[in-house]
Amino acid sequence: MTPDLPKGHALPKARTGISGFDDVTFGGLPAGRPSLVCGAAGCGKTLFAVTFLVNGATQFDEPGVFMSFEERAEDLAANVASLGYDLDALVAEGKLAIDHVRVERNEIEETGEYDLEGLFIRLGYAVDTIGAKRVVLDTIETLFAGLSDAAILRAELRRLFGWLRDRGLTAVITGERGDGQLTRQGLEEYVSDCVILLDNRVEDQVTTRRLRVVKYRGSAHGTNEYPFLIDQDGISVLPVTSAELDYGVSNDIVSSGIDGLDAMLGSGGFHRGTSILISGVAGTGKTTISTHLVDAACERGERCMSFVFEESGAQICRNALSVGLDLKRHVESGLLRFEAARPTLYGLETHLARMHRDIERFQPAIVVIDPISALRGPAVELQATLLRMVDMLKSRGITAVFTSLRTDGAFDQVGDLGLSSLMDAWIKLVDVEANGERTRTLYMIKARGMSHSNQVREFQMSAAGIRLVDAYVGPAGVLTGTARMVQEAEEQASLLRQRQEAERRKREVVRRRLSIERQIAELRASLEVAEEEEIVLREEDDTRETLLGQERRAIAARRSAAE
Amino acid sequence: MSEAWTESASSPRYVLRLFVAGMTPRSQRAIANLRRICDERLAGRVDLATIDIFQQPHLAEEHQVVAAPTLLRLEPLPVKRLIGDLSDEARVLAGLDLPVSPRRGADER
Secondary structure: OOOOOOOOOOOOEEOOOOEOHHHHOOOOEEOOOEEEEEEOOOOOHHHHHHHHHHHHHHHOOOOEEEEEOOOOHHHHHHHHHOOOOOHHHHHHOOOEEEEEOOOOHHHEEEOOOOEOHHHHHHHHHHHHHHOOOEEEEEOOOHHHHHOOOHHHHHHHHHHHHHHHHHOOOEEEEEEEOOOOOOOOOOHHHOOOOEEEEEEEEEEOOEEEEEEEEEEEOOOOOOOOEEEEEEEOOEEEEOOOOOOOOOOOOOOOEEOOOOHHHHHHEOOOOEEOOOEEEEEOOOOOOHHHHHHHHHHHHHHOOOOEEEEEOOOOHHHHHHHHHOOOOOOHHHHHHOOEEEEEOOOOOOOHHHHHHHHHHHHHHHOOOEEEEEOHHHOOOOHHHHHHHHHHHHHHHHHOOOEEEEEEOOOOOEOOOOOOOEOHHHOOEEEEEEEEEEOOEEEEEEEEEEEOOOOEOOOOEEEEEEOOEEEEEEOEEEOOEEEOHHHHHHHHHHHHHHHHHHHHHHHHHHHHHHHHHHHHHHHHHHHHHHHHHHHHHHHHHHHHHHHHHHHHHHHHHHHHHHHHHHO | OHHHHHHHHHOOOEEEEEEEOOOOHHHHHHHHHHHHHHHHHOOOOEEEEEEEOOOOHHHHHHOOOOOEOEEEEEEOOOOEEEEOOOOOHHHHHHHOOOOOOOOHHHHHO
């Protein structure tokens, strides 16, 4: 953890322009004072010093003098040309002076008392000529090999550092690491304001460069060992990010580029700045899914950076074409960048440092690391590295996509440290083998901060892209692939049968209804006949009654007349 | 006499440059020592110049001067570099490739 910047009291500092270093030291080297940069051979001392001068001349308008005790000016210029530093041009512009001090023991005869006034005058002359603010002495200890009187040299060095301080020059003095002390001649006794130790360690046949601020008088500084990089872009130091989980969060939703996958997430996509783990064994489609995420982001106009450890960028572009994604145009438009490297090329820290620097420069919105399981190292170190990586990405609000060959979310074969717990979302890809075929399926194991489908989905890759299909979940279990299709066909057949049966029964009912209606009609007809008969009979009765009445009255009349 | 003549004829010319930093006692000592040696051993065949690097600092860089005083033997080749106030005469003579037999030639003359 880096300590907080002390408030109120500010030591004037000269920025080195070395990315990361100025963060670690809260502003750079102590201005107007000499600093010691020490380390074993080949650990980048000279490069550090040259970078300090070149950046001073080009970025901070502080010309510098490089006093070399080892390399000739031409050699020095040639050596740093690969980093894009044009020393000759800076010399021509009067922003840099290089003085090679050659001290050959076999040429020199010591004939009495002397001092190093010649060195002072040369340095003073060079400083005055270009108005230098910065000075590098690389490596002044060489003098001890060329001159035999160590007592004089020590006295003169003490005077030299005092002189640099009096002139207010910010100086970098390099020193080779010695036995039991930081430099062979114990220069740290003289240069006590700021001491920086560079180290180049080999572990498991992989080297990692590290930098440590041993002391920095009057200033707080990061005390850890920080990995640093030397490559074609110069030196960059990776400050260890803070251990606090204090980054801001975003409520933005970003689409995964796969409709079916978005549909599995309650909010229709992932949160921006989330870290997504896609795990699955070989051939389950991890890279293809991450490619969709990348393509979707590029379509939105966001920058993407892909760190690939097993394939080249061109290969991924070609393979993406087979699922209908044209990544090449994104690469050409500058939205997408591939950084391919063999995992064994660097140590873990160096990988992290490299990513850190690339991300810092490219400022992507989404970063893909494919596959993270390719990174090898001791489990504890791996977890620390990945934790920092995730932390670094989160603190920048970058959506991170990691793929892993490990299906259980662990780092490696032996460790039980979980990578999955660092992740906000975890998509697990599982091959289902049944009935002589293999089917790709997908689960959403977790998605922090949103509801998500718990169901397994089958996914199909075709020239039209990835399509998610609901898997068949029935009494026989989860069916996928051809088995699912067979089952679906069977279901359709039985559905047809059921429909036909229903039709038949419907027709039967209609027929029965019709026959009943016919019977009703017949009965009604015979009812009508009966009613007619009844009427006829009733009329006949009435007629008969009437006739009988008339007859009786006629008889009665006849009877009364007869009486 | 003849020996001395032979020596000077066969001996090459010397080109010497003495770099001093200001007129300090040490510088003056170096100048005096050098004058004496030249008078005694190299009379007539030496091109000697004394340079104050305070006055001409660019020459210090040009001639790779680190220590002061520095005596540079430019000729005969190879270039030799003598640092210090030249008070150790044996070393000075060795550095200049002059025979160690001191003063004999001068005494005879």
